[in-house]
Amino acid sequence: MENQPSSHGPVQLPTTRPTGCPFDPPSELAGLREQEGLSRMRYPDGHIGWLATSHATVRSLTADPRFSSRYELMHYPFPGPGMTEMPPAPVGDLTGIDQPEHTRYRRLLAGKFTVRRMRQLTTRVEEITAERLDAMERQGPSVDLVEAYAHPVPALMICELLGVPHGDREVFQRHAATLSGLDATREEQFAAYTALQEVVHGLVLAKRARPTDDLLSDLTASDLTDTELAGIGSFLLAAGLDTTANMIGLGTFALLSHPEQAAALRGEPDLADQAVEELLRYLSIAHTGVRAALEDVELDGRLIKAGESVTISVAAANRDPAKFADPDTLDLRRKATGHLAFGHGVHQCLGQQLARVELRVALPALFTRFPELRLAVPPEEVPLRVDMDVYGVHRLPVTWGK
Template sequence: MHQEPTRLPTDRPEGCPFDPPTGLARLRERQPLTRMRYPDGHVGWLATGHATVRAIAADPRFSSRQELMHYPLPGGPEGALPPATVGDMTGMDAPEHTRYRRLLAGKFTVRRMRELTARVEQITDEHLDAMERHGPAVDLVEAYAHPVPALMICELLGVPEADREAFTRRAAAISDPDASLDEQVAAMTGLGEFVHELALAKRKHPTDDLLSDLTGTDLTDEELAGVGSFLLAAGLDTTANMIGLGTFALLSNPDQAAALRAEPELADQAVEELLRYLSIAHTGARTALEDIELNGQLVKAGETVTVSIQAANRDPARFADPDTLDLHRKATGHLAFGHGIHQCLGQQLARVEMRVAFPALFTRFPTLRLAVPPEEVPLRTGMSIHGVHRLPVTWDQEG
């Protein structure tokens, strides 16, 4: 019997801000690879099973080139997508992707991550001190979740101290729900120009940072600026929303927050489980470059396959009791950072930030709790990165 292609489920269950849209589990149970109708009318595929999503991500016959894609999420760009911007490795295939990846891979060294760990600790302490001085209540996104990764990106790119406040303000404006589209575009343009000027400045006067390291490669000025902008985009919104939504999830599961406070050594495991459970970069896509047989079905050349990271990371065939947040779980094998050649380059920095940020927050404020009912926390619905726009929290002041 011919089955009508499904639409991508996007509605999360009422009162469950951390769970994927309900329809995904039903589809995964029935068939981990199913026909899907895209918003532009294209009929391609939707992959929801962990093994299937992993296989697609590892297969070079599935292209990441943006201009070959059909956009999976409703309300996205209409018509053909443009090629990826200069420096954006996520929208490229080999050999272009290989060239950028090779230049960057050696820059995320253990030494640099160790040095950055000390800075993360310092930056988190400074922001926790500021929260303590301010007193309850605060918006955790504005006070902590956004500025910590923003300042770490400044460290990575070598943004001068004097420019950091303006840099973080512009970065925050890009995803500010209260900003108009014009204001968001202006912030994005301004940030792009800033990174371009920064790249040119590093050429003349290199310092000890990643952007300066890259001035010694064969990257053109445009590519250098493009890579800087790509690292900013890839490393800020994601980690900020992991800290914001992750805190919300821990406050909603007080036994897990208590476990993290009681067992600081749980930090590494807790981060992996939060990455799996929340899967904030929830949906990706690949396009078949040739006819490919997958799960006993024929994906034809030119068809786009949407990969649901959030469905894969909640697949009971891979993770027992997947809809439960359990910091004692060994969540290895999750796909929150992707898989294959496009696996997130900055994942170690993101891990460093979260390993420090979560325990530090819950240790400093043991009585931390939401300042509003959970249903009043504004979620980033319909966006490519799931999270919270704001997280009003409060705590008991000592003395």
């Protein structure tokens, strides 16, 4: 059992995507994956940990309770000011905690996000999607798809699910847009997050006083405190918006760049489920994660010592040819079963069924309503979220018509 791969010294996390290939992960990841699924990695703060790139390694690691998801135990894999030490997760943030706290929250929420319950929301997703497409048509024939469609659809749906009153939705969407926007300063983002927390906390108090038919009202019957409810509500609002919005935006960009795939989606209604899974695999917008070893662990013949961080490249794992044939090709007819876009193990994305419903409706509806949809700028001018935890597009200028 080795603690240092013999083929090379510690690597740095590759972050630069290939020029002209906005949907592909950094090409160096493939080379590392071919050499070994687990490589020694040097973190920006000097820590020597690990980088997992193969599908099998990432799947094993994320299912192993000996690896922690607690932020304060991790070393951050990306360079940036003030990121040498990670703060503990805010109250209600399920992604940054371990059992038993995680188990308690997860059990309370799991029954609210079942496949059956999320599919029951399909009609409402269809209504919201149609409303946004109507608004696009009135505004067009040129719009920023992110602002006009990709952002509002999941924003309105998560508001409905949590029971955000109509009068508060515009305020919520404005704060959420600031949090994920390119132009906002850190101070503006912090102010937006604080304001969002205040909105949710007020909403929790209102639900306790007068419950309605929604997720937050359901949770007021649990033993969660107001602070926990506000934290979980804010976490769900953020998690349910940014990822799905970027899947719609980047997914549209990918389909416009592969017109034969867009034509298949438009012409074969039964292809929607399969197409969504393939886009999730191919794009892997939540591209990188981290775990911290709680004890010495042997994995792939390597000894990962207690306290060492392991960076997980979801993007590399979902492009692993050992799992998916011809993985760098977008093929909506592929059965992409087993992709890791939603993670794996106890931290697998809680809202994955809601995201699937939204994507199954939103993408086919867009290309059916606007069969001549195309980019309004050259592909290289589309601003990409290259420096963010969730990959995607900041804006996607599109047009349609003759």
